[in-house]
Amino acid sequence: MVLIDGKKTSAEIKDEIKKDVAKMIDNDIAAPHLAAVLVGADPASQTYVTAKEKACQNVGITSTIYRYSENTTEEELLKVVDFLNNDPELDGFIVQLPLPKHIDEQKIIEAINPEKDVDGFHPMNVGRMALGLDCFLPATPNGIMEMLKRYNIPTSGKNCVVIGRSHIVGSPMSILMSQKTEPGNATVTLCHSRTENLKDIIAQADIVIAAIGSPHFVTADMVKEGATVIDVGIHRVKSDKTKSGFRLIGDVDFDEVSKKAAHITPVPGGVGPMTIASLLLNTLKSAKQKR
């Protein structure tokens, strides 16, 4: 079994970004600038925004976090988006999801200027992605494509089973793996909660992308010997062995599935760090387009 090391791969990508940013600064071009909007105090969301800020610092990207209370109204948040859309110093921004329930996420996403939508969630970027046009790709699916590329995982003509149809991971992942690209050119099956004979479908997969949102959903009995298994899940479970009192596990039962898989991503240290690296890549891309 080969471990697909997302931490190491993301460190390599961040090194490349760091060199690019240093070159920009050498040429008297302003460093890329990313902003993140965090509404409320969800501990996981705070962790993610902090991780993104730290990653920016490490590569020389300027970052600003805008924090608002849980009680922020949709109207107020739309004003923040409008302000960031019109900030000429800003190359891109993200609104950390999920948002509090009283705010319509789709409405906020659609208010973002597609040229600053470095999460790639605006319908303009989703549509352009589906057509294979230049766009900001969503960070998690793009991070997975980058791992498959850097580990030379064959995808052309292979059976790829994506489990989960979220707009953030499963749906775009199925689109990217179907495209006439390398990696890509896979025969893709998108499975979800209504899928019949799920086990039979997963058993045929050369590549399994688990984005179900259910801890240890994928077990060893489901997976074909020699498959590539990509775990997108992150769940906090109680642990008395860690300082924090919890540890992270994925949608895949790693200890068992790793005995059968040829390639597998761990949690933590798999897809998560690649998501962050992809966000930095989009921010750099936006800055290069604007300068």
Ligand code: BQF
């Ligand atoms: C790691 C996310 C669900 C809902 C909203 C590194 C991250 C996670 C894990 C991270 C995620 C998940 C992010 C690891 C960003 C990925 O070492 O395994 C980094 O920060 N992520 C997010 O912004 O919103 C989410 C998952």
